[in-house]
Amino acid sequence: MHSPECQSDAPQRVRTPGRFHRVANDCVFRPPQNHVQSPRRFVHNLHDVPILPCRSRCRYEPNQPSRARTLTSQTSKIAHLRRLVVIMTSVVGVAVLLLTYLQVEWDRREALRQHVADMENLAAALTRQAESTIRDAHTVLIGIQRKLQVSGYGAENLHEVLEVARAQSAILADVEGFTVLDADGRPLLTTVPNATLRFTAQDREYFRVHSAHQVTGLYIGAPIQSRLSGDWVIALTLRLSDANGEFRGVVLATLLVRHFVDFYRSIDVGSQGVIGMVKRDGTLLVRSRESAENAGLDMSRSPVLRTVNEDGVKRGNMVLTAMIDGVKRIYGFDTSDEYPILVGASLGEEQAMAGWRSRALRSGSLSGGVLVILLSMGWLIWRALGRQERMEARLQGMHRDLALANHALQIIAGEDALTGLANRRRLDETLRAAFQSAAAQGQPLSFVLLDVDHFKRFNDQYGHPAGDEALKQVAEILKRHARRSADTTARYGGEELALILPSAESTAAMAVAERIRADVEALAIANPGSPYANLTLSIGVASCVPGQTMHTPAELVAAADVALYAAKSEGRNRVILSEQPG
Numbered sequence: 001m002h003s004p005e006c007q008s009d010a011p012q013r014v015r016t017p018g019r020f021h022r023v024a025n026d027c028v029f030r031p032p033q034n035h036v037q038s039p040r041r042f043v044h045n046l047h048d049v050p051i052l053p054c055r056s057r058c059r060y061e062p063n064q065p066s067r068a069r070t071l072t073s074q075t076s077k078i079a080h081l082r083r084l085v086v087i088m089t090s091v092v093g094v095a096v097l098l099l100t101y102l103q104v105e106w107d108r109r110e111a112l113r114q115h116v117a118d119m120e121n122l123a124a125a126l127t128r129q130a131e132s133t134i135r136d137a138h139t140v141l142i143g144i145q146r147k148l149q150v151s152g153y154g155a156e157n158l159h160e161v162l163e164v165a166r167a168q169s170a171i172l173a174d175v176e177g178f179t180v181l182d183a184d185g186r187p188l189l190t191t192v193p194n195a196t197l198r199f200t201a202q203d204r205e206y207f208r209v210h211s212a213h214q215v216t217g218l219y220i221g222a223p224i225q226s227r228l229s230g231d232w233v234i235a236l237t238l239r240l241s242d243a244n245g246e247f248r249g250v251v252l253a254t255l256l257v258r259h260f261v262d263f264y265r266s267i268d269v270g271s272q273g274v275i276g277m278v279k280r281d282g283t284l285l286v287r288s289r290e291s292a293e294n295a296g297l298d299m300s301r302s303p304v305l306r307t308v309n310e311d312g313v314k315r316g317n318m319v320l321t322a323m324i325d326g327v328k329r330i331y332g333f334d335t336s337d338e339y340p341i342l343v344g345a346s347l348g349e350e351q352a353m354a355g356w357r358s359r360a361l362r363s364g365s366l367s368g369g370v371l372v373i374l375l376s377m378g379w380l381i382w383r384a385l386g387r388q389e390r391m392e393a394r395l396q397g398m399h400r401d402l403a404l405a406n407h408a409l410q411i412i413a414g415e416d417a418l419t420g421l422a423n424r425r426r427l428d429e430t431l432r433a434a435f436q437s438a439a440a441q442g443q444p445l446s447f448v449l450l451d452v453d454h455f456k457r458f459n460d461q462y463g464h465p466a467g468d469e470a471l472k473q474v475a476e477i478l479k480r481h482a483r484r485s486a487d488t489t490a491r492y493g494g495e496e497l498a499l500i501l502p503s504a505e506s507t508a509a510m511a512v513a514e515r516i517r518a519d520v521e522a523l524a525i526a527n528p529g530s531p532y533a534n535l536t537l538s539i540g541v542a543s544c545v546p547g548q549t550m551h552t553p554a555e556l557v558a559a560a561d562v563a564l565y566a567a568k569s570e571g572r573n574r575v576i577l578s579e580q581p582g
């Protein structure tokens with residue numbers, strides 16, 4: 001009762017005209033649901049039917065099932081192992097990459113955080129230094145302004161002012177000197193040594209700002225080239241007014257740009273680093289990289305100044321590409337609360353992060369090495385397992401061939417491997433011989449066909465190995481009841497067994513069949529799927545005197561088959577005698 005799409009390698013016999021397929025003994029059948037419908041069987045001469053390879057997914061196991069199963073599970077274990085190797089290698093590889101990335105990224109942030117903090121602190125310190133320098137000059141300017149505004153511009157007072165200013169200028173190293181200009185911009189006095197006083201400052205920005213009364217306090221101008229000394233200076237100025245507030249001139253302190261530049265350059269910020277001071281309006285006052293070229297440059301569009309002026313940030317940091325030279329830098333900046341100035345200190349990003357880059361390169365190389373070793377090992381194991389898998393598959397193929405060869409040998413030998421009964425081929429030969437001999441002697445001949453009831457449910461419940469064991473036990477009972485030497489017990493196919501009883505009439509055959517049925521029932525092998533709760537047999541018995549009532553063995557088998565069908569239909573676990581005339 002093999003399904004037509006059977007594809008296992010078991011040999012099978014396919015019955016073409018009937019509804020049921022019969023396969024060789026070892027194949028595990030899957031009968032159609034309605035297989036008990038009449039006519040149940042179609043008897044044929046098996047020798048006319050070719051042995052075909054079984055191609056369904058039936059659970060056919062040749063006679064060395066456990067070894068074959070072991071090999072199959074071994075192969076699938078190896079395949080599973082190979083998959084595991086790929087998965088493990090990938091997981092560990094990804095983990096190594098991820099950890100390396102996280103470590104490198106953490107290190108980068110830490111390095112950046114450290115540099116940013118350094119630059120912010122440096123900017124704050126330099127802002128305080130600039131404030132202090134400006135404050136010192138501012139204090140002297142206020143003194144000169146007061147003295148002139150109170151005591152007037154007479155020669156004696158001017159002389160006194162000059163003396164005091166000289167003394168203070170000598171103390172203040174960053175100050176080039178102090179100068180007083182009259183309302184026309186001409187110098188009245190200066191502390192700058194060897195200065196020629198034949199010039200006018202009317203064109204200077206600070207002069208215009210004060211004469212137009214645009215500022216009241218200290219005005220910090222853009223860097224200019226001093227007309228007194230030729231040095232680049234930052235002019236700090238206060239307005240001079242008379243008692244009516246009329247413009248009387250300007251008192252001026254000039255800070256030496258080179259002093260700031262020298263000081264800024266003495267601080268190590270690397271060859272790409274820059275320290276600079278700008279006015280809050282964006283005018284560049286000092287830059288450590290060049291002393292004068294960029295003096296007065298408008299930097300109001302710089303992101304740092306925009307942050308300070310637009311967002312009101314007083315102190316902070318940024319990583320950005322400089323407007324002046326296009327170098328990417330890490331900036332720290334701080335603004336003065338006293339004066340409209342801002343000092344920024346920066347490191348070149350490339351130089352600052354060079355340490356981190358080399359550490360990242362080392363980590364990357366190390367991880368790369370680990371990864372290469374890991375992948376190589378994974379690949380080697382994977383390849384070795386592949387070889388083993390192929391070998392196991394070959395071995396499996398060889399075992400299958402061996403099993404088929406054994407099976408073929410058993411067919412030739414005429415014995416069913418599982419039960420030790422005669423196989424189908426020998427059954428047919430024996431039946432044919434018994435039929436001819438009984439016909440020649442005018443003796444009766446009986447044929448008994450036995451089928452285990454609800455065996456599929458038994459298999460489904462306990463598994464095929466248990467089914468095999470039960471079949472063996474039934475076969476043993478069958479052997480016990482074949483007492484005469486001419487009696488032949490055989491496996492007809494699947495869970496069907498047969499018994500040839502030469503010289504036995506129907507009464508004797510029925511008695512034997514009944515004893516077999518009873519003995520099997522008495523075994524009490526549990527079969528929960530059966531209404532009898534135990535394993536039982538349905539048996540069909542047919543008898544004839546060959547040559548008289550029947551003319552071929554096939555007729556006798558067909559009669560037993562119909563009787564067996566009747567036994568199934570009437571409730572199973574019973575023996576039915578064929579109604580065919582015997």
Ligand SMILES: Nc1nc2c(ncn2[C@@H]2O[C@H](COP(=O)(O)OP(=O)(O)OP(=O)(O)O)[C@@H](O)[C@H]2O)c(=O)[nH]1
Pocket residue numbers: 001025026027028029030031035036418451452453454455456457459463464465466467468469471493494495568572
């Ligand atoms: N364990 C084992 N099972 C077998 C063997 N040969 C056939 N079978 C099984 O026997 C069962 C026969 O099923 P069916 O033809 O439906 O018959 P059943 O379940 O006994 O039902 P009825 O015959 O109607 O009582 C199938 O499940 C086959 O797989 C064998 O050698 N070993």
